[in-house]
Amino acid sequence: MASLVGSRVERKEDKKFLTGKGRYTADINITNQTYAVFVRSPHSRAKIQKIDVSKALRADGVVSILTGEEIAKDKIGGLIAGWAIRSQDGSEMKIPANPPLAKEHANFVGEPIAVVIAESLAEAKAAAELVNVDYKVLKGVVNTAEAMNGETIHEGIDKNLCYDWLLGDRKAVEEAFAKADKIIKVDLINNRLVPNAMEPRACVTDYNTASEEITLYTTSQNPHLSRLIMSAFGGVAPENKLRVVAPDVGGGFGSKINVYNEEIVCSWASKKIERPIKWVAERTESFLTDTHARDHVTHAELAVTKDGKFLGFKNETIANLGAYARVFATVTPTYLFGPCATGVYVIPAAYTNVKAVYTNTAPIDAYRGAGRPEATYTIERLVEKAAMELGIDKTELRMRNFPKQFPFKQTLVHTIDSGDYGAGLEKAKKMSDYDGFEARRKKSAANGKLRGIGVSSYFEACGIAPSAAVMSLGCGVGLWESAEVRFNPTGQISIYTGSHSHGQSHDTTFAQIAADELGVPMENIDVIHGDTDKGTFGMGTYGSRSLTVGGIAIVNACRKIVAKGKKVAAKMLEVSENEIDFKNGEFVALKSNKKKTIGEIAFALYLPGSRDSDFKSQLPDGMEPGLIETAFFDPANFSFPAGTHICEVEIDPETGEVKVEKYTAVDDFGRIVNPNIVEGQVHGGIAQGIGQALYENAQYDETGQLVTASYMDYTMPRADNFPEFNLGFTCTPATTNPLGVKGCGEAGAIASPPAVMNAVIDALGGQEISMPATAEKVWRACKSMKKSNYKAA
Amino acid sequence: MKTFNYHAPKDVKEASKLASVNSAFLAGGMTSIPSIKLGLASYTDVIDIKHIRKLSGIKVAGKSLIIGSTTKHAEVASSKEVQKAIPSLAKLAGKIGDAQVRNRGTIGGSISNNDPSACYPSACMALNAIIHTNERKIKASDFFKGMFETALKKKEIIEAVEFQIPEKSDYQKHPNPASRYAIVGVYLAKYKDIVNVAVTGAKSCVYIDSDLSKKLSSNFSPSAIAGMKLDSSEMNSDIHASAEYRANLVLTYAKKAVEAC
DSSP: OSSSSSSOOOTTHHHHHHHTTOOBBBGOOOTTTTTEEEEEOOSEEEEEEEEEEHHTTSSSTEEEEEHHHHHHHOOOOOOOBOOOOOTTSEEEEEEEOSSSOOEEOSTTTTEEEEEESSSSHHHHHHHHHTTTTEEOOOOOOOOOOTGGGSSSSTTTTTGGGGEEEEEOOOOHHHHHHHHHHEEEEEEEEEOBBOOOSSSEEEEEEEEETTTTEEEEEOOSSSHHHHHHHHTTOOSSSOOGGEEEEBBOOOTTTTTSOOOHHHHHHHHHHHHHHHHOOOEEHHHHHHHHHBBOOOEEEEEEEEOOTTTEEEEEEEEEEEEEEESSSOOTTTTTTTTTTTTGGGGTTTSSEEEEEEEEESSSSSSBOOTTTHHHHHHHHHHHHHHHHHHHTOOHHHHHHHHHHOSSEEEEEOOSOOOEOOOOOHHHHHHHHHHHHHHHGHHHHHHHHHHHEEEEEEEEEEOOOOOOOOOOHHHTTBSSOOOEEEEEEOOTTTSSSSEEEEOOOOOSSSSOOOHHHHHHHOOOOOGGEEEESBBTTTSOOOOOSSSTTIIIIIIIHHHHHHHHHHHHHHHHHHHHHOOGGGGEEETTEEEEEEETTTTTEHHHHHHHHHSOOGGGGOEEEEETOOOOOEEEEEEEEEEEOOBBEEEEEEEEEEEETTTEEEEEEEEEEEEESOOOOHHHHHHHHHHHHHHHIIIIIIIIOOOOOTSSSOOOOOOOOOOOOOOOGGOOEEEEOOOOOOSSTTBBBBBSSSSHHHHHHHHHHHHHHTTHHHHHHHHSOOOOHHHHHHHHHHHHHHHOO | OOOOOOOOOOSSSHHHHHHOOOOOOOEOOHHHHHHHHSSSSOSEEEEOOOOOOGGOOOEEETTEEETTTBBBHHHHHOOOHHHHOOHHHHHHHTTTOOOOHHHHHHHHHHHHHHOTOOOOHHHHTTTOOOOEESEEEEHHHHHHEEEEEEEEOOOOOEEEEEEEOOOOOEEEEETTTTSSSSEEEEEEEEOOOOOEEEEESSSSSEEEHHHHHHHHOOOOSSSHHOOOOOOOSOOOOOOOHHHHHHHHHHHHHHHHHHHHH
């Protein structure tokens, strides 16, 4: 039987999703359900003086109105930050309380103040307008760079500073800089993004008065983690009385990692009113309250010799957390950012200093790439600028500083097990016809257009993560993953996984790897996820971890199945266990060539005494019947995908419009299970990255109103903004898991923003502009190019 | 969303009769429905005119192209008559919004809404359009009064738009990357003796740029307007584009439109 791993198997999910048969949270309706609408703060910062619900309570259809006071009285806990980060002076990070309904202060526009529950959505909406909140409006702190100088948002948190974190050795860096021939400097803004999952957040909560169990249907990337947080920190219900179901989920990109206010409030309220409650976010609510992304202000420097050797790296960053610190908010700009900021290069001395600040804006948390796009943007802008200033070809400069050997002990934290950065770069150059660029530049110039080429070489640390390692870095939980493989008596297999699929195609990929392990057809395998009442525990899907952690748990559980089966086969074939070979779903006695299929063995394990064997058990002495195995997998290390992306743009200097003409991506994801799915992931990631570089920008005005809170003003990239992507792969298998796989979900979004910006800046003859490179910004840069009569290199 | 009475009259007369101070006519609903849903607008009565057959359709009569008011953008874009008579108008219609909007939105709805960044008003201005209503005929230059404001009276319904077929014409649009409305749209139409350059998106209401029109009327070539400085003092400035940038776009697209003719 040919291996399924590596083949372009059609997605099992396609039928469901392409024929509209998905079942999302908003599709769920429960008899007697009520509808929730949240009263939200219209101010970025205000003291809540009084909430008058009397008029609203009298409105038609109102069942209940609950505020922060009631939720505090019931001792329901708030939202949490999942990683403890220490400042460089050794002090703990400063975390403000984040109650599910704000009681005393509102700290961003959209923060929930009260919930109105009514018989219909229209009635709930109408009544919500009658809730009268008396606010004392305060001056909001909005700007990232200025946050430390603003008024104190949270009592006791000086300078609005959560932490002042340092990774690396400043002294060694200063020494390295003293030896440099040249110091390259950049000032960067990593623009704030709104994740914009296609499906808005939603929840349906159902309290059963008899079993006293709450069922929460929700749009989550990690239902088990949600249950754990709501139980352990929210005190909503004990874990055995809380079932969390994340059915089909229409995209998350990180924004659905967090347990949100609405899920806690509706779960709690459902128990209070003893009725089911449904809440579905409107798009505006998504814009205002889904966790946002990025928002860094960075000054970085690279010390180089005149022949292009990198000596040292400095990174001073202010990271905006928004109003509160959420689950991955504190680790995203630290351990997911700092270690990757030295990129794919040998840089003997480096440090990253991050000051994380609170502002009166929506909380910021992990979003596709989380910290690594910001890191890659920092180093790849520096490297490209170094190439320009040194007059060394940008690919040559990178080559000179790549590590020559693996494992590669990267400057700050990671030891990268495998990779070949030069091979990826060479392949990308070839595929993009890098050497033919100057001819294309001339051709564009003849048409009055400016053409630029940009390179971005990246690595990233994903497949999070080794529990011991992440816990030593402050993570509050272990980041293993589990799987249960159930072989049914009649031969089909149900795989329960703690990973959650919301676009990642686990039903297909996981079935492929299990089919290979067990030697059964893929059609016999079903993958079940997203329900804490079904299967084992799981930490969820983020950080490109599903295959490298969750998938390996499945492999290990399958191998336990085979190991047990082997013992049974040995007994049935009357040979010793080591004389049995398992191949293509068959246990074969090596000498006699007698066989038992894995299906026969499974059958025997469920029906241990059969007529054939005179009703004597065919199982080895003492063996339990049944064929169900569970495995928990805790990886030995992160996985380290890497690659080089090359982007080519053309600019119309009269309008400033940037057109992405060519985009080439060469990625090393180790062994690839399904090329179709991986290519889809890369396409999506690049689209998001080009979106960040050219279009997307979440803008608050000076009072803290989000002025880009709809698709009329927030530019989502669309298919016609992109050329055909040119994808290639290299392969150095990961050495830290049995499949040799590396994560692929985030790489596109990590590598692409600097590739695009480097190309734009190249076209502009080195003039730096910030993301997003909108047409007007580029037009202005083109104008000043003419003035200075700058000739492109 | 507030509740309202929905009417689907069978002819224009009935529709007009139903209109009151607090009513709205509904055609494609591409602006009014979202406004009602968002609570930005509320009406006691919504009068749906899209079932009135005679309001839809395209025909050429002599030197005119006449388009019924409830004719959808997609129909204009794909119409052989339009493509032959005024290809730039088909091009304009084909670039409005997205496929869903083009399959529902109507020309009459677009011009009676008179969004300052809508595309159609510029076509009406440049192509010397005459707006036919159930009460009268209005010249485009008298029809568009200001931001979201037209000459239409409460009970007045647009029946058709009559365009004067030009010798040459072109429409150039710099779409807002988010909404794809025009940040600036320039409609250029060349007639025997005169050239009209109509601009949308740049100011609070569509207008004819008389300087550009005059220069191109006497010399129909890009060089006639190259290097001109347009006054940006009345131009819109927002998070998407400054007035200065809009002024640049008007000139740039006027040039591109001449080149395309």
